[in-house]
Amino acid sequence: MTSTHAFWLAGRQATGEATFDVTSPWDGRLVGRVGVPSDAQVEEAVAAAHAVRDEFAATPAHVRAAALDHVSKRLVERTEEIARLISAENGKPLKWARGEVGRAVSVFRFAAEEARRFNGGEAQRLDTDAGGQGRLALTRRFPKGVVLGIAPFNFPLNLCAHKIAPAIAAGAPIILKPAPATPLSGLVIGELLAETDLPAGSWSVLPVANDKMPALVQDDRLPVISFTGSDKVGYAIMDSVPRKHLTLELGGNGAAVVLADWASDQDLDLAATRIATFSNYQGGQSCISVQRVIADASVYDRLLPRIVAAVEAQVTGDPSDDTTDVGPLVSEDAAKRVESWVDEAVAAGAELLAGGKRDGASYAPTVLAGVPADVTISCEEVFGPVLTVQRVDGEAAAFAAVNSSKYGLQAGVFTHDLQAAFRAHRALEVGGVVIGDVPSYRADQMPYGGVKESGVGREGVRFAMDDYTYERVLVLTGLAL
Secondary structure, eight states: OOOOOOEEEEEEOOOOOEEEEOOOOTTTEEEEEEEEOOOOHHHHHHHHHHHHHEEEEHOHHHHHHHHHHHHHHHHHHHHHHHHHHHHHOOOHHHHHHHHHHHHHHHHHHHHHHHHTTTOEEEEEEETGGGGTTTOOOEEEEEEEEEEEOOOOSSSTTTHHHHHHHHHHHHHHOEEEEEETTOOHHHHHHHHHTTTTOOTTEEEOOOOGGGGGGHHHHOOOOOOEEEEEEEHHHHHHHHOOTSSSSSEEEEEOEEEEEOOTTSSHHHHHHHHHHHHHHHGGGGOOOEEEEEEEEEEEHHHHHHHHHHHHHHHHOBBBBBBTSTOOOOOOSOOHHHHHHHHHHHHHHHHOEEEEEEOOOTTTTTTTTEEEEEEOTSSSSHHHHHOOOEEEEESSSHHHHHHHHHTTTTESSSSEEEOHHHHHHEEEEEHOOOEEEETSSSSOOOOEEEEEEOOOOEEEOOOSHHHHHHHHHHEEEEEOOOOOO
């Protein structure tokens, strides 16, 4: 018998009348059975969060920081257990799952640090004009209200952490909806929060079905929505609630640019290895995975075979095996979609240099060259282990190729030229430019987010806290400044 995992309603465990099964994308085995909250239970969670918002905003910083520190430490203690859970429900190889737990540890630690120093206040003299004589402005930040956090399947622990931790640090109640395919990791965060002294009602983790979300999105008691997922769903949310504050972390079409000066054998070996690793890590299911390589013509012919060899060296198979680099996609349907996009590109004239084969939910690491600009895989986010390689003449053409995408999340530029680095920073229409590496680098404390159809707002603990709060100024009068 498989026991039912409870969800977390206003800080306490609860079970609903219905359940759903979480299965492994690798072998289809049952990983866990999860209780589904009823409409009445969802209402209870929203009402509790709304009712506690003033109390939670006034909670001393040390209380919120202590809770966040506790979760960080407990994640460390349970790293191997949680990594195996991530791997089982998501199909992520253990080596990457362990890394994800480590990142979540850092997110909660960073949030504890920010809770202690956030909202310290900024004083501004107003007597720079005669009308402001004796006046001082003090600016502080206050929560906008309850946050509705909607997390995706690809980082089922860390992207839940990126919703919950900044909200608690800022004193904003949060209702978290984990992805239906991977709810178990988010529920673990609930277990650890339940061990703290945070006010009842200040947080809930509800595995609500996707078809129940429109009502929550529309609820006026949830004025802030933080969503990570597809651009289609994200912009549908934005269109439905234009007066709410939204943070949308959406799709990407990550490009790695290799400029002409990155030309030594050592340079090209490094670029090929990093590109191969980060086009395939998480099965390519990362918004900043390498999907496009844009290489200067002077290095293209030496770089391409290195990339193909490095991609073919990726170890595929059982995600529970410590040696596996690339596991399955989240579902067989996801793998079939990737297969159809590759087949379309090849039929249109693209050259298949590696991979191109599907086995159930798994898709072999794939390299394509000469891909027409109008096929789906050139225009959309593949979210799978597929890489396209393109030859360009010069820096300007390379940067134009990056900007030709409707997405603008992050880009990587392999160059030793500091001036080229600053030109890339100025020219590339993305939220982040990584020099000397792939676009897949993310430090969890840095501002992370995109432009164009990659979304609005920023994550990265303090930057998410800014999104969850607003400035309120206090003017003091009659002071001897």
